[in-house]
Amino acid sequence: MRASNIGGIDETEVDIPPGVTVLSGRNATNRTSFLQAIMAGLGSTRPSLKGNAEEGRVELELGGETYTRTLTRRGGSVAFGGDPYLADPEIADLFAFLLEDNEARLAVARGDDLREIIMRPVDTDQIEADIRELEAEKDDVDERIASLDTLESTLPELEAERTEIESDLEAAREDLADAQAAIDDLDADLEESRSRKEELEAAFQAVREARAEVEDLTFELETEESTLAELRTERDELAATVDEFEPLDEDPERIAGRIEELRQRKRSIDETLNELGSVISFNEEMLAGDGLDVTFGDETGGSEASADAGSDAVTDKLLGDDQTVCWTCGSEVDRSRIDDTVAKLRDLRADTLEERNEIRDQIDDLTARRSTIQQRRRERERTERRLDSVESDIEAVEARIETLEADLDAAEDRVAEREAATEDVGAGEYDDVIERHREANELELKVDRLESELADVEDEIAETESKLDERETLRARRETIADDLTDLRTRVDQIEADAVEAFNEHMAAVLDVLGYDNIDRIWIERRETEVREGRRKVSQTRFDLHVVRSGDDGSAYRDTVDHLSESEREVTGLVFALAGYLVHEVHETLPFILLDSLEAIDSDRIAALVEYLQEYAGYLVVALLPEDAAALAEDHATVESI
Incomplete structure (x- = not known):
């Protein structure tokens, strides 16, 4: 794979063999950027263009074919082109590209609607x-x-x-x-x-x-x-x-116009969600110290310092406890203010996602209503035409x-x-x-x-x-x-049931492999609830995530996801993404799983988790710190310089 101007990468070329490939290195060594370059070559539009570049490019050679992806800065946005591996990356973004900002992982951590994540790739409109x-x-x-x-x-x-x-x-x-x-x-x-x-x-x-x-x-x-x-x-x-x-008390043409307005609104919201996802991802990477290479001038305002020195200075500041340099305005600010801003962006994205779902429901209702009116109109016109014909006969x-x-x-x-x-x-x-x-x-x-x-x-x-x-x-x-x-x-219903079954089965297996002593079970319960839509009540499926722990005396008690440790929450999110990967048969169109941001899990458990996941993908590429990488089997491929 060859990449230029992706994330913090100037230019790189790396061979990735089948099986497990470990990207070993400290923070700010472009491991996440390299994963983003793979995502771009495979078709995702989530990767970012290097901050000081106008164009970026990825070439991916796989199975005797060459796939390309271009990123071009246009005004305040980035346009994607080329001929990538996937025409539609939605399923891969959800269930195969498991970086820190992956929605399936975050949904578990935030307690979001898990069913919405699993069912998002299903075209329910086409099914209806x-x-x-x-x-x-x-x-x-x-x-x-x-x-x-x-x-x-x-x-x-x-x-x-x-x-x-x-x-x-x-x-x-x-x-x-x-x-x-x-x-x-x-x-x-x-x-x-x-x-x-x-x-x-x-x-x-x-x-x-x-x-x-x-x-x-x-x-x-x-x-x-x-x-x-x-x-x-x-x-x-x-x-x-x-x-x-x-x-007929309604005009289907007016309804069609309303549907088109809602679809345009939905497209606009989708673009906003993508932009918010990119912004959140970028800021989270910067906060983690694994983002773009940024060079700051010296105290007199000069900009002749070397890129390496600039990177070191930025890394030092990013790793500070209280103060950091804002990468948008260059001033020193409390790190908590940036954290609060990112949290607000996450909340905004959740609200925007809810708005998109409401608009999608409105589109479904209006489409069904228009179809009914059109059918009634056709039946009446057909009857009247037949009546005229009979009169003539x-x-x-x-x-x-x-x-x-x-x-x-x-x-x-x-x-x-x-x-x-x-x-x-x-x-x-x-x-x-x-x-x-x-x-x-x-x-x-x-x-x-x-x-x-x-x-x-x-x-x-x-x-x-x-x-x-x-x-x-x-x-x-x-x-x-x-x-x-x-x-x-x-x-x-079958997709929902299969997803729940897959999660519960793999969650039990992973907990057994990783050995979380005080967790007896984590599982999803699928149940029907009644919710109000306007003036009517409708039946809706929910995925409820349950946790059962063991006390010091050996007795079992029910706990909540909020009380899971960061490590436990990360593992649960990864298993949930794996369930989506299997249920939607992502492996049939994409032989990749990408992993990043596993620092919350200890080294031995990371090694066990990687061994468990490698069974399900032809290529498993994971970014790890050197001490975590050392715990993995020696026969895995390792990339230390990008």
């Missing part, structure tokens, strides 16, 4: 959107399945209708065969001229054609009348539905019925005329022949109609059975959707 989309698809699938279930109930009726038509068709065909046989017998007895017979046949054919036309028109008219009845019923239902819609069908009725009257008149013509052709001499032909003609029409009805029913049965085959596919899809919905609805 996915749930709504799947619910809409499930409703559609359920509706289609219900429609097919209803369709299935029509199969017995269709099959019964088919059987009845087949029976009627068989009887009609037999009657037609008998009628044609009788005609053949009569024709055999007739002695008439061929022309007379052909004339008679032509008259009968004209009658058949006219009656076929009447049958067709009658069928069309019945179909249109049935369609008209269905359309009128649908029109009445749609009109009733439109009347039931409540007027009714007018068109009524016009077709009027035309068909006129055509049917004309066709029936033609039948009467042609039947009269057959009687004139026979002139009473062939009454039996005419009657038989009339009967045969009617039977032919009946057979044609029954065959057509049978074909329609068989087509409808085949279509119904084909649609019912789709039902199994729909049912399988519904089961998949139900499983996906269950997974989405329980994902947040």
Whole structure:
């Protein structure tokens, strides 16, 4: 890794092997700055640019790839560029970059909301959107399945209708065969001229054609009348539905504007939080004496003193008990005033974080409200469009019925005329022949109609059975959707439960390894509480951190986090960060854990803690004082000069 102008680093190049790498050195030897350089190369925007530099750069070679990060001073802020290892560093900042200002560590120390830290990387907005989309698809699938279930109930009726038509068709065909046989017998007895017979046949054919036309028109008219009845019923239902819609009292566009305002406010707050984090981190590093290299002039105002001499002077002043030199204005001030200022900045950051959470809740509520209003508006518009379409269809069908009725009257008149013509052709001499032909003609029409009805029913049965085959596919899809919905609805709960389980499991193991004699147990309890949001009460999950100690007489008693020693509190914060690292599977995208500011823990326990943590990261880089580094195993890599 190569870095320039990061933190207090002018320029450096260091190789980091897999496993544990110890950055060994005293305060103000740029160990924290080097960790910040690693963070920058991996994608974090928390590292600081050297105070007297306009640009900084990091190059990180990992797995045959080279990743870059640039820092450029622009006015009062620093812009980040390049092509780092991570596109989104949020999870890494929370659970892998465990420097002194790490939020997961500080949350335990300050008694902050631990659940908020664990759940911050979870995009609950996207989960809710996915749930709504799947619910809409499930409703559609359920509706289609219900429609097919209803369709299935029509199969017995269709099959019964088919059987009845087949029976009627068989009887009609037999009657037609008998009628044609009788005609053949009569024709055999007739002695008439061929022309007379052909004339008679032509008259009968004209009658058949006219009656076929009447049958067709009658069928069309019945179909249109049935369609008209269905359309009128649908029109009445749609009109009733439109009347039931409540007027929209809010404009979704105005809500969208409000959402955008809140999002802009949230982005602004996020930038403020990042800036506050950087300011707090910078000042804490300066207070700890491990920050930027600063050179002060001599008493006469000159600035020719060497950088080394300046650094030593600054370190001496920073380590003073009562007085220190302010690194922003250069005047001597009580150290407690700087401590108070940093404490106020921490409080400001906590208040700002709470404001951001409130704004995020408002965005969620407004987004859900806008979605509901938009859905209601779409439903109403869709219903009104369908109502207009039905009204147009009714007018068109009524016009077709009027035309068909006129055509049917004309066709029936033609039948009467042609039947009269057959009687004139026979002139009473062939009454039996005419009657038989009339009967045969009617039977032919009946057979044609029954065959057509049978074909329609068989087509409808085949279509119904084909649609019912789709039902199994729909049912399988519904089961998949139900499983996906269950997974989405329980994902947040599962992450919370896994985080609590991971913390409790590793906390117990670490306490056992580190041997804190008077601590029996430290664990998180996950419980539901009711909180008030505006005028309503909602259920909210809390993570409560509990401590159980042993007294001198061996009895156990419950204690609070406030009473933990600094060492115990630091270990608890690190284990909490490890739980987040495991639950969010950070190791799948980032093989690094960075550790700093472990001075509150004794050397032997630091060594045990490092041995415990190294199992979970391909690269564990830890900044230690020389005496603490000496307690670690000798096979670990050590970097003493940065």
